[in-house]
Amino acid sequence: MKSDVVVMKLSEMKKENLEQFLADCKAEYAEFQAENLKLDMSRGKPSPKQLDLSMDLMDCLKRDDYKTENGLDCRNYGVLDGIPEAKEFFSKMLGVTPEETIVFGNSSLNVMYWVMSVAMTNGVLGSKPWGQLPKVKFLCPVPGYDRHFAVSEYLGMELVNIPMNEDGPDMDIVEKLVAEDDSIKGIWCVPMYSNPGGVVYSDEVVKRFAALKPKAEDFRIFWDNAYCVHHLVDNPPVQANLLEEAKKAGNEDICYMFASTSKITFPGTGISIMAASEKNLASLKKALGFATIGFDKINQLRHLRFFDGKFENLIEHMKKHKELIAPKFAIVENTLERELADLGIANWSDPKGGYFISFNQKGCAKKIVSLCKEAGVVLTGAGASFPYGKDPEDENIRLSPTFPTEEELQKAMNVFVCSAKIAAAEKLLG
């Protein structure tokens, strides 16, 4: 795909050269269209090969293996907040104690939804139910995870964009807003390898979150540590622990932390967890008693057997994921670098973990997504990473390299960079 003409910044090209560039790109695009491609880079989905890493989950739990260490029959009713050994094991994912942990079912999004809906119907630690307030605002670092924002929007909240810096959300803005407006009830955070930017919040940012003094006493940080063990590098960053820092700051009720095995074992049948202060957990466990008869304890046992009860096996397991997906991230980054770097039209993230690459090209996101779609490559919708689907600069596209094969991914990226060039050239030509 590498052109053999000297590449230069598109904005510095003469008009006739730019027109030729566009014509060349369009010719290439027409060839892609003729291939009738059907490629999907739209969601952060593990590939079948990644799922194959966990095949032992299908039969690692033996027929007579249905009791906890303390003798509880996991087949029957009983236990709301997770069997003891599952709390012990999975608490390590969030760096907390078993007592600070609840083990749920297969969807951490469902846990976050539930926690938020409880705040809507019953308030937080005795506060007025959010659903009875004239207005509830929720802070949304952007670009961010569309399904987080969708939960708050569905529940009737007003979403407030917070700019992301290289070390996390802009804390000057966060601190100022929450201090003055008690209708702001929380913030969505993906602190490790943020979706889609791949940002790892710095310890400084974590500590500022931990010390946050919101005007609303029932303000909560929704800390979705979805990618806490999902590294793409050999020496992953180590991050300060929010709950620990919040305790130090005498502010331990400020946060709810979440994680899951969705992208560790099988997304369809995993384990999700949350951690919070003693007070928060006591209140949520009480609420849980009304909401369910409990979660799938057999599946908790199954996961423990799969990892042989050793957390280091989970960490080793994640390295196998890395071996499968790091080359895919490399394909995306190499293609972007090779085809776009010199043109000066876009920038993109270089994540050390997680599931996404965030791509920015001002005023061109919608056009690129639409060009890709017409050539058979489905991307996450332009604007999806912003509240209400509105990207103010129409610049951000979330690339999800994990699901396609390497061959499919390379093909999809070829279409993508070609589309990006067309969009840029057309924009410059006006």
Place this chain on the structure above:
Amino acid sequence: MKSDVVVMKLSEMKKENLEQFLADCKAEYAEFQAENLKLDMSRGKPSPKQLDLSMDLMDCLKRDDYKTENGLDCRNYGVLDGIPEAKEFFSKMLGVTPEETIVFGNSSLNVMYWVMSVAMTNGVLGSKPWGQLPKVKFLCPVPGYDRHFAVSEYLGMELVNIPMNEDGPDMDIVEKLVAEDDSIKGIWCVPMYSNPGGVVYSDEVVKRFAALKPKAEDFRIFWDNAYCVHHLVDNPPVQANLLEEAKKAGNEDICYMFASTSKITFPGTGISIMAASEKNLASLKKALGFATIGFDKINQLRHLRFFDGKFENLIEHMKKHKELIAPKFAIVENTLERELADLGIANWSDPKGGYFISFNQKGCAKKIVSLCKEAGVVLTGAGASFPYGKDPEDENIRLSPTFPTEEELQKAMNVFVCSAKIAAAEKLLG
């Protein structure tokens, strides 16, 4: 335990005889206390032997068996409302079509809670969110299921007692109340073998529910068909189908129907379902898209394999449960009959299915439960079958015969009838 003196109605006994009767009962009671019993009849829990009926569930799903008939990989994300073959299979439990069915996770209580919380936060088919109304009332046929009532109470509703007749809730009262008060938003129903009364709603009652014309457009019947295949007799009653009748009455949006496999396979790791009209389901599926990434599809497959995809196998499976639990119901009923029938102090249900026997002894329920507890027999709390735990006549006790062994159950029932006699005699002696 059968006394060799002539038994007669306690209320017709001479005072000195009654005093002797009480003294004899107390002596017997003291013997029970000396045994340091530890028996639990408090919840409708299957026994380990019942769970053993489903042991194949542990390993019936083979390692490479993770795709639906249409090729979907159940290990991965995808499918909100149940895999097609699970909808097909489980829709038969509620006598509806697969299109009228959503397949959820392991807790139907969680589904009911969720549906009700969605009404609280987002209303029903465009109505004002219930959480924003000054008052929401919910009808509770009594005696009924404590955890149903608890959900409504937790969500801030006012609970309204509805008397149960032998053929279901008193429909004259239901029709009158819902026609005049638009703050009444629904009713809890267990239409087959009601908890705890064992009442099977008559077709007449089902049809009157189907034709209900509530003042509140967003009124919904929460039809928890928890025991729809849980028969204790060979020729179980056949009941008119609420959704079908509601369609005939041009009233199909009136109801949500629920069921689960909790007492068919394993309570901890079952499948729950709901059924409703096209309009209701479309709205709830949309809501579901915000609330979760989907339910455990592997477990849906596992259940299909366990029953070999044939619904008649589920029906046959339930006969094995019957063989295990019908003798336990017989122990309870025989003991009550033998020890209490002639005394004229109490009455009890003779259910054809379900999990409970409902026992009534006016003004004595609390005393009996407390006497049992002090002799090491835990029953469901007195009053539990009523909103706010308040049994106006202090008469109802829910007996749950399934979990203890037959030997334990007989022992517990001996304690129970002895306690019932003491309570009755003490009450008469004033």
